[in-house]
Amino acid sequence: MPSSSARALRSAGVCCVRRLSPPPPRPMGPRMGFSWMRRRAVARSAAAALAIGLALLAGLAVFSSRGSASAMATISAHEQTSQQWNQVYLKISIEYEQLVDFLRADSAVGRQPLISSIGSAEPNLRWLTANGSKADAFQARALQNTYGGYSYTLRTLVEADKRGDRAEVLLDAEQAALSASALRKQATVNIARNGLEASGVLRDAQQANHRILVAVEVISAVDVALVVLCTLVLFAYQRGTERQADESQYRASHDSLTGVANRGLLHERVDQALADCAPGDGVALLLLDLNRFKEVNDTLGHHAGDELLKEVAARLTQAARRHDLVARLGGDEFAVLIPGVPDDRTAVEIGDRFHVALCGPMVVEGVMVDVSGSVGISRYPTPSGSAGELLQHADIAMYLAKRGGLGIAFYRPDDDRHTSERLTVVAELREAVERGDLTVHYQPIVRRSTHEVRGVEALVRWPHPSRGLLTPEEFVPIAEENDLIPALTDLVLDRALAQHRAWLDAGLDLPVAVNVGGACFLDAGFPARVRSLLDRHRVEPGRLTAEITESAVLPDAGRASAVLTELRGLGVRLSIDDFGTGFSAMGHLQSMPLDELKIDRSITAQIGATEGGKAVVGALIELGHALRLEVVVEGVEDAATCAVVDSLGADRLQGYAFSRPLPPEELVAWTRPIPAAATP
Template identity: 45%
Template structure:
């Protein structure tokens, strides 16, 4: 199977070292094939063409080329071809001309069957010919009798056969790895010794079979195809292990490397760069407005869009660069060797240009755009995790400023080392589903019955345990993680709401929105899609909008609130009294509820008379506007009673209930007569 993300079928530019090397190899291989063929007379050639054994061997070599034995870390169509025993046997039995010709034909046939480019097929045929030429030279030099036609090696000659096999393998590996090193632009020693131990074990088995193939050839042509069974079993067992390794290290949807493989490769490249000098680049890329496309056109279209983006990214990077999908619409590109920031920016610009080409899916033309952040080793960080954090900061700057591409600038980084570490851990936590939802009941003050639940996210940190929102929400609200965070909270909350609804508990559940979430153009589509997916009526979802979110950009926020109202969801103003939001502004918003912050509510039982009067007046105006007033942070019975007397419709706080883990909510509701429907009284 051809790897859709391989760049080895892209021909080298004329005049480059790789082009010169491949041309030289093809010329040399062709020369060896022609010169060796002169040893064959016309009678011999005619006899070989009419010999069934030759055709059987050709088929076995082609089959062996198509069924290599791969090792961990290799592509599933890579590895040591199981054609080696037959090719080496032909060198022993028939000589170099026949072996080289059959192997060259098989390499070209198998290459075209896999969809490989012509230059790659020509080089493979040439390097096989040169490797076989060296093996034949060893046989001629150490045991001339083995260079004759149709000779059966004896026990004493097996050592010479083994040396010929070793010579073949050494030359073959050097020829191939030189091309790989030049293609990927890495030092030869970096690829020459990679997976060498595993390759030696496999190739030792394949070489040891060559004398047995010769023995089978001398007895009957029918014996030769029997080798297909053990070799196919070897291929299948190795392929099973490679597939398992591939699945663990690659994204299932796009086939790209995943976060695990990206981390390993990046650490390897940083280690190489530390030893030899030079720079390693890391690009983090986030697709703009992908969530909007996904929610509007469906997940299937979104998946196809991601596959398209992955293909474009792979074919826009340099040979040797690694493209990975980190999750969702976030990708990373590792640049193992990069000259400087400008060179990395050139790659980033090429990526944006490739993504910017229109995509037509389901009859709709879509435009892809991306924000890309760049960080370099050792300029910006000397370890992988800090390097990833710096690239993420740069990407956030690019997204916030809509500049497309940004390199890491310490002057624009407001994060401390601890904050960056927490940010990286949170991003990983979101990808791994580390959020846990708790729900705090909202109580109607007139009769003490629960009339709603507020969803509150907790983060199960791997070392610090369960973290409250105050420990991580500032990071969410100031980064590009806000969209993924809101999406996960909505999904988890509505999934749980649907379960409670099926159990007969139909209270509305509220979810908090920050500035970035409210002003996200994709939010209405995200909410609508989540409601549809979980089968929850829109009236059973309440979106709580922080007071600060309405102050930052009042005009845009007001428009966003009206768009959300069109969905039919409930809307509440949260944390009223903490900022500079005026009661006059409140009148222009289609809100159902105003939640009064606990610092404001506290004036009802303590503080100055003036404070008490202000709170009472605010609650009166809220009610006059047809909205419900809810007191937050109610810790005592006295405060609950004061809130009721002042006109608050409902209250929340530890006096009634702490935030409950999702698994405890159903039991709590059952014990408190919580099977209510949406409460609309003021």
């Protein structure tokens, strides 16, 4: 027995019989194949080795450059340090010479140079301590202590001279001479040490560069040999590459899945066909799009979708003439280029032939699928006067065929007006949603028999600036096609919950039901947004009912079920809307966490129209009660229907027999007050 998914897909209108795949490559003999593989392996190995060799050369160059730079930096540092030690040596020597002059001088002017030079080497020692190597910093700190004592001795000598104590002056001069000699020796040792270290660094750098030079010569010789080997192998490989050129060109111009032409080849052939078109002749272009192909992918998997696309390509190819071109543009969209079409009538006949060839049953993954599609037709030179117009007009015609359920449609100039109008409506609707320019009306839902109001359904309206107040049937399909449903649903939820809170504050308890778009059930963040709105408006989750249709959850039942379960976990009531119009509703009734079942108005309308209408509605009510669901009957439009539905035992009723959808202020005036503690 077919599964629920299979039953759903029977109506998908999406192809079975043969499968079209690219022609298999010409087989190669064992020796030829081995030789080709061996040449390719040698070429790859040689190229890899050459790349490694070049990389090594580059690495050695970088290593040599960095090594030289490091050596130069080290040598420069040693030279700078040596200059500081030279300054220390020189300044100590100058201080000592000025000491000698001080002892010989017989005037204050002759003694002044010594006084000014005392401590002159201190800045150099501080620089060495801060910037020198560890050894230099250590030596500088040690020398600072000695130099500090030397400077102190000189100052003591100057003070003794001022007092006229000649004996102390001579004693201090002798001590200063010994200190100056020791300081100069230490400075000389450090100058020599830095020179030796710089020489060692330079020697090491020269040795390293010599080794690098030898390695470069060896690697260069190997690289030259590899270049010669690669050249020989590439010449041998050239013949094989040329043989593969045609196959590569074929792959570049054909769809890899179906084997038919791709978009690039189609554009090329369109230009060529229009250039070759003789006066009085014409070129037709068909654009074909499968109906509800996404349901096959989502329900049976992408492998099944691929098999379906292959079969569609096979059917179109069989229907095409030898000089026609079948192409896949991407996804489930195909095109057929047909030269030699003298008039529009012939183009439509050809389009009808391809449409008939496309449609028909196919078994995919054990499921019978009825394939159907929409075909748009355009023709050159009229009404399409260029290649761009031919493609654009065929696309417009295909959209009109799909939107109107026509099967096929031939482009007429007036169609552009409708398309432009649609684009304008899309832009206006998007702006209206973003600005919150939509309004919400509310239709009462009443209790059976007593007909007391027990809740309302929120129904969105669009006050269009030029077209008046639009009902959902006039703009919700456009919202669905342009990904506006999530934003539209959020807007209606916000308005409905805010109105419910306002009614509660006024002492009127009217639980509210909101239609939730199918896109919301594929959005894992939707339950969180619902919870945020409930919290913002201080509404208990049980006062909100989310109405869903089975078609909204069918494309991805797994993701939708997770969202429904999360909503149910919040405490939001769930209702399946338009029940009785789908193909797998029974299965969903058992698997979805529902609270309520709403019988579609089209089923209710059969009560007075057919003999079995009452029995069908009664059976659906009994089914809902058997599944412990509350049953709401929509479309109760008159007193006679109301009486029948009351007798059948439905829990709630809704329809024009009670009230049309009303603005909030009119609804309050219409309804009777309901205590806030009333049960929904």
